[in-house]
Amino acid sequence: MSNFQLDHLQHLETEAIHIMREVAGEFERPALLFSGGKDSICLLRLAEKAFRPSDIPMPFLNVETGHEFPELISFRDRRAAQLGAKLIVRTVDQALANGTAVQAPGEVSRNKLQIPVLLGAIEEFRFDCAIGGARRDEEKARAKERFFSFRDAFGQWDPKNQRPEIWNLYNGRLNTGENMRVFPLSNWTEMDVWEYIKREKLEVPSIYFSHKRRCVRRGGQWLPVNDLLPPKPREEVREMIVRVRTIGDIITTGMVESPAETIDDIIAEVAAARVTERGSRADDKASEAAMEDRKKAGYF
Known part of the structure; x- marks a missing residue:
């Protein structure tokens, strides 16, 4: 046997x-x-x-x-x-x-x-x-x-x-x-x-890893600055080291401050996370x- x-x-x-x-x-x-x-x-x-x-x-x-x-x-x-x-x-x-x-x-x-x-x-x-x-x-x-x-x-x-x-x-x-x-x-x-993804050595889009991006503070989270929904007057804008945890609409996907440069780094972040994966999606937070x-x- x-x-x-x-x-x-x-x-x-x-x-x-x-x-x-x-x-x-x-x-x-x-x-x-x-x-x-x-x-x-x-x-x-x-x-x-x-x-x-x-x-x-x-x-x-x-x-x-x-x-x-x-x-x-x-x-x-x-x-x-x-x-x-x-x-x-x-x-x-x-x-x-x-x-x-x-x-x-x-x-x-x-x-x-x-x-x-x-x-x-x-x-x-x-x-x-x-x-x-x-x-x-x-x-x-x-x-x-x-x-x-x-x-x-x-x-x-x-x-x-x-x-x-x-x-x-x-x-x-x-x-x-x-x-x-x-x-x-x-x-x-x-x-x-x-x-x-780690075990199979799968390629993923670069935005899952930390990178420099201009972000605007809106609705309690950092959103990527983009032409579709530019920053409003008096909104806080910063250039930050961030990544995405879950990818959705670019105007509602919250960016996570992160130094993660490898899959192992991401796995460590997920293990320590206290916010749900979709907690950074503004469209989902609007209503349960x-x-x-x-x-x-x-x-x-």
Whole structure:
């Protein structure tokens, strides 16, 4: 009898690879959401391990808000090209131009505007499943997700209308117009993600590491100075050594003062952190129900 036992990361990896293969077996037209962030970087490695030496059997999809960090976009494009994958990009700017998305008066963040863009892409390409990198430890709404998260014919999520997942059995049956969101990293934590990135020697965008950047103090946090939302009169502006902990809309992503220059440095910071990962996202701090409301409407 073998004494071989999986360590913690190997167990999470095996579970996620199994889910990836379940998606390939159960769905006809799946897509993998790839933003270039740390979680989706792990998804790409898992997809490689699940399907190589064959091609990854699904295109990559990204909903671009127009408010991304430039470093993230260049990394996304380069990584997709390295893997020889088909990258589909649909933008909020396009949706605003054709009227499928409408920005509310005074609303600056474009997070909600991703909803019609994502639902439109799912309809355009007839995707029956979209794989994403959400994790249950991120915040309360995501903690309610199953691995296979059912969406109705309107693309909406009802946390009370989800299917049981017993003994690692997943129900992927869908009626016409319905689709599934699948989250292979559900049981991972922020620490697991960085430990996996270290073990697999994965490249990540440079903004995860400390760098010099002009920041403005707003809403109790440091936000990156940018042309989309320039500093107001009398706001405090400093040039600081910072990094991002989680990447979102450039006008709402808080910068963390940090000297972290290596993955080991980041892991040490995460271990000592007393603020949640998404605690630096101004759009999430605005309302505890913000994420759940967006998810119910069709957000990822």
